[in-house]
Amino acid sequence: MTLGKLMAASIAGVRTTDSKGLRNESLPVSAHTASDLGSVTKLVATTSILLKLVESGTVSLDDKVSKYLSEWTSYPRATTLRDLLEHQSGLTEWRPLYISQRTEYSARQVIASEGFKYTSGRHYSDLGFITLGNVIMQVLATDLESAFKEWISHPLKLSATQFALPVDPGDVFASSFGDQAELKMLRTQMPYETVERAGNFSRWRTHVLDGEINDGNSFHLYQGVSGHAGLFSTAGDLLTFGEELLSSLAGNGYFRKDILESFLTPGQDPMQGLGFRSWEHDGQIEYWGHTGFPGITFAISPSNQSVVVLFSNRLLTKGVPENTEDIFGQTRIMMRNSYRR
Numbered sequence: 352m353t354l355g356k357l358m359a360a361s362i363a364g365v366r367t368t369d370s371k372g373l374r375n376e377s378l379p380v381s382a383h384t385a386s387d388l389g390s391v392t393k394l395v396a397t398t399s400i401l402l403k404l405v406e407s408g409t410v411s412l413d414d415k416v417s418k419y420l421s422e423w424t425s426y427p428r429a430t431t432l433r434d435l436l437e438h439q440s441g442l443t444e445w446r447p448l449y450i451s452q453r454t455e456y457s458a459r460q461v462i463a464s465e466g467f468k469y470t471s472g473r474h475y476s477d478l479g480f481i482t483l484g485n486v487i488m489q490v491l492a493t494d495l496e497s498a499f500k501e502w503i504s505h506p507l508k509l510s511a512t513q514f515a516l517p518v519d520p521g522d523v524f525a526s527s528f529g530d531q532a533e534l535k536m537l538r539t540q541m542p543y544e545t546v547e548r549a550g551n552f553s554r555w556r557t558h559v560l561d562g563e564i565n566d567g568n569s570f571h572l573y574q575g576v577s578g579h580a581g582l583f584s585t586a587g588d589l590l591t592f593g594e595e596l597l598s599s600l601a602g603n604g605y606f607r608k609d610i611l612e613s614f615l616t617p618g619q620d621p622m623q624g625l626g627f628r629s630w631e632h633d634g635q636i637e638y639w640g641h642t643g644f645p646g647i648t649f650a651i652s653p654s655n656q657s658v659v660v661l662f663s664n665r666l667l668t669k670g671v672p673e674n675t676e677d678i679f680g681q682t683r684i685m686m687r688n689s690y691r692r
Contacts, residue, residue: 380524382585382586382587382590383511383522383587384523384524384586384662385517385518385523385524385562385585386523386524386526386583386584386662387526387563387564387565387647388582388583388643389565389566389580389642389643389644390477390480390579390580390642390643390644391582391589391640391642391643391648392577392578392581392582392643393579394641394649395503395512395589395592395649396495396503396578396581396582397480397487397579397626398436398614398625398626399503399606400487400498401436401487401626402606402611402626403503404487404491404502406606406610410432410490412433412436413432413433414432415430416430416432416434416435416440416486417429419489419490420459420463420482420486422459422460422463423463425464426467428441428467428470432483432486435480436483436614437473437625438473438474438475438620439471439473439474439618439619440476440479440482441467441468441470441471441474442466442467442469442474442478442479442482443468443476443478443543444468444474444476444477444478444543445476445477445478445536445543445545446478446543446545446546446547447533447537447547447552447567447568448461448462448568449552449567449570449571449572450547450548450552451546451551452572458481458568458572462478462481462482463482466478473620473622477568477580478579480579481568481573481577481578481579482578483578484578484579487578495514495577495578496514496515496576499514507591508591509591509592510588511588512582512583512585512588512589513583514576514581514582515564515574515575515581515583516583517583520562523561523562523583524662525560525561525664526560526561526563526565526645526664526666526667527664527666527667528557528559528667529558530556530567531666532565532644532666534549562583564580564581565580565644565645565666566579566580566581580643586660589649589658589660590660592649593649593651593659593660594658596651596658597651597658599611600612600615600653614627615627615639615653617629626641627640627641628640628641628642630650632687635654637654637687638650638651638652638659639653640659642675642679644675646661646663646664646665646672646673646678647661647663648660648661648675648678648679649661650679655686657686659682659683661678661679661682663675663678665678
């Protein structure tokens with residue numbers, strides 16, 4: 352399903368039956384159909400909360416992570432919140448912490464003590480955003496779910512967006528065949544090598560994930576609430592969120608214009624801002640947003656005053672799943688053509 356706004360909007364597709372075959376495949380997708388956002392959580396929750404905390408002066412982007420998380424005092428390099436948001440921290444990209452760690456606290460320690468991998472460059476890291484979620488909880492002295500409600504979902508009236516479970520479990524995209532994708536990553540040790548092994552875990556899910564968080568760390572270790580993944584939302588709510596970003600860039604929205612603009616400025620890597628990544632066309636940034644592993648993309652185009660929301664259940668295939676970037680590439684062409692009409 353693709354849905355763009357303000358200049359164009361379309362909804363198409365049907366929902367997949369659940370593992371027990373109780374859902375009618377002819378049920379249509381609508382703007383109220385929920386999906387597991389995967390890593391779009393990094394943007395809608397974690398980045399957005401930090402944006403507000405920077406606005407209020409509660410944190411500074413150049414604060415060292417060790418200011419808030421004591422275990423980071425021994426990390427091999429001085430790392431700031433900005434570094435984490437730009438994926439410049441040197442942390443490894445991914446580890447199935449749910450296999451080797453029993454608690455969120457032990458995972459937090461291991462990320463700081465064993466997560467260092469790179470000395471320079473952008474390396475997209477789930478561990479970095481898990482850490483940012485921990486920073487938010489430390490700063491606000493509350494859990495991440497409560498912080499999201501207070502700072503983002505309630506003020507913006509995102510009534511269909513929440514952690515761990517869809518608000519309406521009867522109207523939701525199925526995402527994948529259990530933990531199949533991560534199980535394959537572990538068995539092949541591709542694209543990332545990890546110290547964890549598939550045989551050391553006995554709770555692999557094999558049923559169709561229908562209303563369950565897809566991401567293994569979020570589901571198995573963090574009970575669906577983490578800085579890197581865990582939100583369910585609808586196209587309608589994400590359009591509302593995107594329109595709020597555009598309004599804020601115009602100076603009359605929930606987020607302060609100058610702070611948001613700084614988040615939408617390329618950092619050390621030209622494709623990466625603070626939490627937001629970018630897509631170019633003809634040498635100019637066309638969209639800012641984020642993708643999610645289940646096949647989700649959220650993006651705004653300030654130049655075209657548009658919001659694009661893409662939901663797909665690309666992982667529900669017996670073959671090789673289509674790449675989310677490729678799906679969004681096709682969507683960008685479609686949107687570009689719609690602007691020319």
